[in-house]
Amino acid sequence: MQRHRIATRLGVLALLGGGLVPLAAAPAGASPGCVDETAPGILQNGCDDSTPPETTLTPSTTPNAAGLVTVSSMTFTLAWQVSDGDPGPFGLECRLTGGPQAHDWRACTSPVTYADLPDAAAGTYVLEARAVDTGDRARTPDTSPALPPTVPDTPDEDPTPATFTWGQDTTAPFVFVTGTSYDETTPTQPVVTGAGVPIRINSSEPGSRFECTDNDLPVACAGGRWELPDPAAGRHRFSARTIDAAGNASAWSEPIEFFVPRNLTRQRGWKKVTDPGYFRGDAVKASRRGARLVLPRTTVGELRLLASAGPRHGKVRVRVGRRDWHVVNLSGPRTAMKQLVVIDRYSGLRTGRIVIESLSAKPVVLDAVVARPNRFPAATRDSGR
Known part of the structure; x- marks a missing residue:
């Protein structure tokens, strides 16, 4: 930026000794580069500081x-x-x-x-x-x-x-989480038999993103109707929160609960069969009396079998540990997968291995097992998250 001091070159007249005497041009001012606007002399124009801070x-x-x-x-x-x-x-x-x-x-x-x-x-x-x-x-x-x-x-x-x-934006949004799985027997902890778990997630502020956890582990998720893909067998607690464009995070939602059955795999006396209607696309089949499936030791308050039914299907018996046997008849209208409550959730707890045994040479097709306590521990979340 440039500063300049401009001296005028106009002729002026001055009265000296009672007479008019022409004077030369006014002397030149200071060289360019003034840093302020000091008052000029009588025969000089001022200096403009043309460079502001x-x-x-x-x-x-x-x-x-x-x-x-x-x-x-x-x-x-x-x-x-x-x-x-x-x-x-x-x-x-x-x-x-x-x-x-x-x-x-x-x-x-x-x-x-x-x-x-x-x-x-x-x-x-x-x-x-x-x-x-x-x-x-x-x-x-x-x-x-x-x-x-x-x-x-x-x-x-x-x-x-x-x-x-x-x-x-100083206001945190709200998150809305709804489980859409239906279970008439246990509506608050539904058994989910699909490939994914449908969940609806929404925010009070459009354009917000979401963070989700399944059993307190982070999982990728999206707003709207969304499915948790391929969940592991067992009890699940799902929670979400929403974060708006400014970075304000909502509180974590109250967990929604659901249960995924344990898929049955082939053991001695049983063979694998496949059908799109089966849980995870496969099941096990036995056609001789005394064929057994033995599952690991667990605590059971509610026990369900997911099995295929048919007019010529036979029966199985089931017990937990050393407790009484429960007989399940699989004869009936043909269906690829049917949920059968063997022990209801009001029958008390029992612990031991789950044993399933075929009772005749008639075919039986078993798909999966739901074995869970009838009393669920409270779902809690660390308040610092």
Whole structure:
């Protein structure tokens, strides 16, 4: 940027000794590079400091990639910079756009704070700050009483104010999680026999993302109707939360519970059979009396069999540990998979291996087993998550 001192070359007349004597042109002014607008001499135009100070602005909080912050108070550190040795004095002016605290240019000091700002639901906030050469602003370079004005007075404030734009969202969204699996026998802990578990997840704020856990382990998920793919056998507790564009996170949802059966695999006396209607696409089949399936030791309060039924199908008997046998008749209308409650959830707990035995040479097709306690521990979540 350039500073210049302009000396006029106009001829003037002066009255000396009672006579009119023509004078030479006024002496040239100082060399270009003035740093202030000092008063000119009688036969000189003034000096215009045409290089205003520059402005820096640093916010207390940096917006995220969406341009949003989650705080309602913003503090800004402001400063001016000069490169020509101008001693000043200098000052600062600020202008805020957006919200009820908006104001036009006015003097401000660093740091400047705007507190209790409401969320900018309809747009964004914009703060502009400019440094001002307050010493030069009050002066005009053309003040010679004997010369016509020839020096323009350029602005004495930063013509390119430092600008900061941000959006604000301090309100956490709400998450809504609904399990859509149906189980008439245990509606609050349904048995799920599909390839995936259908769950509906929604947020109170459009555009929010979701975080989900299954048995407290993170799983990828999506909003709307979504399915947890290929869940492992056993009890599941699913929970979710939503995070809006600003980064505000909702509380974790109350867990929804469901249970996935244990798929049966071939043992001695049984062979594998396949059908799209079976749980996981396969089952085991026996056609001789005394063929046994033995499952690992477990605690059972409710026991169900998923089995294929048919007019010529036989019977099996089931027990847990050393307790009584329970006979299950698989004869009936043909169906690929049918849920049969062997021990209901009100019969008390028992512990031991589950033994299933064929009672005749008639074919029996067994698909999966539901073996779970009839009292479920409370689903809890670490409050610090």
